[in-house]
Amino acid sequence: MKVSPWPPEYADRYRALGLWTGETFDDILRRRAADSAVGSRVAVVDIHRKLTYAELDERVDRLAAGLHGLGLQPDDRVLLQIPNRVAYVETVFALFRARLVPVFGLPAHREAELVGIARSAGAVAIVSPATHDGFDHRALAETVAAQVESVRTLIDVDDLESLFAEPIDHGSADSSDLAFLQLSGGSTGIPKLIPRTHDDYLYSVRRSNEVCAVTDQTVYLATLPVAHNFPMSSPGILGAMYAGGTVVLTESPTPSVAWQLVERERVTMTGLVPPLARLWTETAERGAEFDISSLETVQVGGARCPDELAARIGPALGVRLQQVFGMAEGLVCYTRLDDPLDEVCTTQGAPMSDQDQLRLVDENGDPVTSGPGFLETQGPYTIRGYWQGAGADSFAPDGWYRTGDVVEFSDRGNLVVRGRGGDRVNRGGEKVSAEQLEEQLLTHPGVRDAIVVAVADAYLGERTCAYVIPADPEDPPNLAGIRRFVRAGGLAEWKLPDTVKVIEEFPETGVGKVSRKKLRALLAG
Numbered sequence: 001m002k003v004s005p006w007p008p009e010y011a012d013r014y015r016a017l018g019l020w021t022g023e024t025f026d027d028i029l030r031r032r033a034a035d036s037a038v039g040s041r042v043a044v045v046d047i048h049r050k051l052t053y054a055e056l057d058e059r060v061d062r063l064a065a066g067l068h069g070l071g072l073q074p075d076d077r078v079l080l081q082i083p084n085r086v087a088y089v090e091t092v093f094a095l096f097r098a099r100l101v102p103v104f105g106l107p108a109h110r111e112a113e114l115v116g117i118a119r120s121a122g123a124v125a126i127v128s129p130a131t132h133d134g135f136d137h138r139a140l141a142e143t144v145a146a147q148v149e150s151v152r153t154l155i156d157v158d159d160l161e162s163l164f165a166e167p168i169d170h171g172s173a174d175s176s177d178l179a180f181l182q183l184s185g186g187s188t189g190i191p192k193l194i195p196r197t198h199d200d201y202l203y204s205v206r207r208s209n210e211v212c213a214v215t216d217q218t219v220y221l222a223t224l225p226v227a228h229n230f231p232m233s234s235p236g237i238l239g240a241m242y243a244g245g246t247v248v249l250t251e252s253p254t255p256s257v258a259w260q261l262v263e264r265e266r267v268t269m270t271g272l273v274p275p276l277a278r279l280w281t282e283t284a285e286r287g288a289e290f291d292i293s294s295l296e297t298v299q300v301g302g303a304r305c306p307d308e309l310a311a312r313i314g315p316a317l318g319v320r321l322q323q324v325f326g327m328a329e330g331l332v333c334y335t336r337l338d339d340p341l342d343e344v345c346t347t348q349g350a351p352m353s354d355q356d357q358l359r360l361v362d363e364n365g366d367p368v369t370s371g372p373g374f375l376e377t378q379g380p381y382t383i384r385g386y387w388q389g390a391g392a393d394s395f396a397p398d399g400w401y402r403t404g405d406v407v408e409f410s411d412r413g414n415l416v417v418r419g420r421g422g423d424r425v426n427r428g429g430e431k432v433s434a435e436q437l438e439e440q441l442l443t444h445p446g447v448r449d450a451i452v453v454a455v456a457d458a459y460l461g462e463r464t465c466a467y468v469i470p471a472d473p474e475d476p477p478n479l480a481g482i483r484r485f486v487r488a489g490g491l492a493e494w495k496l497p498d499t500v501k502v503i504e505e506f507p508e509t510g511v512g513k514v515s516r517k518k519l520r521a522l523l524a525g
């Protein structure tokens, strides 16, 4: 089974209400390109290139045929590791057209992550640049292919044209079927894969467009790595394309690069994580060197935005702020454009759909009537299970998704995020699985035991601290050595610990069996 299905009574209701429409991702591009009012408009732009909807559609047709020519078959999974460029959009839509299944890896992923993802997805191909930011992605792809038997084909995203072939008919996908695999923020070793269908995901895109007032006049800048759910669909690049607007992609999110594009393309909307929102805000407060007056809405999400920062973003950037609290598993909450400013600056919004259901529970899963409590949810775009049944304990027996987030409600009914369980560090929006890092640390010869906790940080929100019991107390490992070791183990740069604390033993948990979860909480406290 590729997708854990919604119970039939829910699926029927979502269809009857017109939330699931039967539309597929490939339909979007075809329809926009064929629409005489939209086809000649600019669909995607980066620093070097620009394509109209009609041009994009034509190139997607040729690339899809080329992928078929490589022997890729419908439903085959293709792992992507593509920076924010026009070629990202070309690749993704060509995969949709050829009925292939994109697996959304990040450019920052390294060997351990890519091998894990490729293996669990059963990926047959990898699309990545030869090099990017001085890193040899081709060599990495070759290493992955050598270790994962299913991977047969490596594609250079900078040389897509060499694959172009005469367009063919690929047939059309079933909208209730798997459309792509996204990665979970992850509390486990290897990121769990999130299966999303055309029906559920496109509903979230359409509904996001309504809530965020996205139109054909919207020029959306993908500032965050676009494989993330937030810049992809909240409303992100897919929202902008759905509406017939324009997508601008920047490889660097810093003001000196991104604002050039804001000025040149008259960008109206973007999404930022809090540390980046702080950088943009502080740069603007010092006096912007580019004309960013076209910006209307700046969204902030991925991690808790401090209220103090939220209050400064709008005035500094001359924009309306929107807070976004979401997860790749589904549920996305937005502050509304007509929420009072105070609510926008202090809450993380309300679910986008009136079919989203929310409940709060305590540590034992028992209902909590007044918050804070652990948030659980179900709804028309929240998954019912991970790929191939992984992480089943993330779902309650009745199928609700356990977000792990601790939230309460404001008087107006908006969510306020208070924290989450100790299994994950939210490092400015990029998530670090404590378990994954601990597993890596335990293979260090100088480490007898290790526990990873989040510590508060003024800039990133949280950073990563590894408590380490040394194998030889006379010769404990140090931070630089640990970071080198974790990097060499093939983990992304953002997962390296920021601090290492050497201790003799871990505190007692009071239960016979050592619970890492309890120890993490104790050490973090």
Ligand code: OOB
Binding pocket: 183, 184, 185, 229, 230, 234, 300, 301, 302, 303, 304, 305, 323, 324, 325, 326, 327, 328, 329, 332, 348, 403, 405, 417, 420, 426, 429, 431
């Ligand atoms: C987004 O998605 P993921 O899958 O990378 O991470 C989800 C987790 C949430 O469970 C929560 O712990 C945290 O990220 N989070 C926030 C937050 N937005 C996400 N915590 C506090 N305040 C917020 N505003 O991060 C994501 C997906 C879609 C839209 C926006 C973010």
